[in-house]
Amino acid sequence: MAEFVDLRSDTVTQPSEGMRAAMASARVGDDVYGEDPTINALEASVAALFGHEAALFAPTGSMANQIAIQISVPPGEELLCDADAHVVTYEIGAAAAIGGISTRTWGPVGADVDPDVVIDMIRPAGGYHAVPTRAIAVEQTHNRGGGGVIPLSTLETLRAAATDAGLALHCDGARIWHAHVTDGVPLRTYGALFDTMSVCLSKGLGAPVGSLVVSSAANIERARVLRKRMGGGMRQAGVLAAAGSYALEHNIARLAEDHAKAARLAEALAPFGVVAGAVRTNIVPLDLRKSPLDAHALAAAARERGVLVSVLGPRLARLVTHMDVDDAAIDRAVEVLPEIFRR
Numbered sequence: 001m002a003e004f005v006d007l008r009s010d011t012v013t014q015p016s017e018g019m020r021a022a023m024a025s026a027r028v029g030d031d032v033y034g035e036d037p038t039i040n041a042l043e044a045s046v047a048a049l050f051g052h053e054a055a056l057f058a059p060t061g062s063m064a065n066q067i068a069i070q071i072s073v074p075p076g077e078e079l080l081c082d083a084d085a086h087v088v089t090y091e092i093g094a095a096a097a098i099g100g101i102s103t104r105t106w107g108p109v110g111a112d113v114d115p116d117v118v119i120d121m122i123r124p125a126g127g128y129h130a131v132p133t134r135a136i137a138v139e140q141t142h143n144r145g146g147g148g149v150i151p152l153s154t155l156e157t158l159r160a161a162a163t164d165a166g167l168a169l170h171c172d173g174a175r176i177w178h179a180h181v182t183d184g185v186p187l188r189t190y191g192a193l194f195d196t197m198s199v200c201l202s203k204g205l206g207a208p209v210g211s212l213v214v215s216s217a218a219n220i221e222r223a224r225v226l227r228k229r230m231g232g233g234m235r236q237a238g239v240l241a242a243a244g245s246y247a248l249e250h251n252i253a254r255l256a257e258d259h260a261k262a263a264r265l266a267e268a269l270a271p272f273g274v275v276a277g278a279v280r281t282n283i284v285p286l287d288l289r290k291s292p293l294d295a296h297a298l299a300a301a302a303r304e305r306g307v308l309v310s311v312l313g314p315r316l317a318r319l320v321t322h323m324d325v326d327d328a329a330i331d332r333a334v335e336v337l338p339e340i341f342r343r
């Protein structure tokens with residue numbers, strides 16, 4: 001029984017009994033030798049979900065993103081992405097520090113990316129005057145963009161532009177499952193658009209650890225080397241992959257419940273004019289610029305009443321729903337949070 005209603009992130013979930021049982025009975029082997037049957041099965045099934053040839057299990061989404069980006073962008077060359085993208089905000093400068101990769105950003109505009117703006121930023125390869133653009137990264141759903149979902153038509157336009165310019169298109173799909181559930185776009189349809197993807201098992205799907213890089217067989221062979229270089233070669237990690245396989249089997253369709261809970265929170269807070277944009281998935285961004293409460297004051301008051309809220313900036317806070325906040329917990333948050341704004 002959680003003492004707090006923890007709405008800070010969907011990373012805080014505990015593995016369920018069923019998931020723990022799957023982990024305990026997993027067959028394992030040394031994955032650096034390619035001998036962990038549970039990891040091999042997870043990689044094959046995730047590749048198939050997205051219609052790609054291969055996938056690679058990685059300890060974190062950050063490592064999966066950085067591997068994917070390094071596959072497509074050589075040192076000294078360039079990746080384009082949103083200014084609020086996870087790859088340039090929350091990965092501690094890894095693209096530059098580890099990959100030697102230059103990044104240039106648009107926005108931040110979250111899921112409202114305008115393909116024409118991105119296309120105008122592309123610099124052709126050749127010559128020695130300017131940094132050549134090698135890849136574009138999008139984020140689905142968009143984390144700092146309030147869980148927004150990039151429309152399929154936008155992604156199709158970006159795909160065509162990337163192909164025309166000879167660029168790779170990467171999707172940070174940590175929460176691609178949420179986009180799939182809310183927009184009804186098949187995972188294979190998303191898969192067909194991207195050269196590389198990263199997908200997380202440890203967010204809404206509720207596994208304790210794990211992400212995958214999804215791409216062609218040739219790219220995943222390179223990814224295996226890059227993962228080892230970054231210290232991500234794991235041994236009998238099938239106990240973790242078993243949690244991931246369990247999560248894929250049991251926890252995708254139920255994300256609709258988390259979206260409904262987020263909608264309830266957004267509805268309860270709408271009268272205070274603090275909900276930033278339309279809530280489409282499991283994230284409720286709170287823009288407090290016009291509120292008497294700043295983000296720290298809100299978080300402190302909510303904590304006192306048993307609700308945990310994330311502070312993303314002085315006047316930006318965030319609520320995230322997940323499988324460990326049940327309806328009773330949302331009832332409590334829906335009571336407590338408006339009271340704080342009413343005071």
Ligand SMILES: *Cc1c(COP(=O)(O)O)cnc(C)c1O
Nearest residue numbers: 060061062063086139143172174
């Ligand atoms: C959580 C997240 C990741 C991966 O984060 P790790 O903590 O490294 O697993 C990547 N992209 C987005 C958009 C995320 O929200």
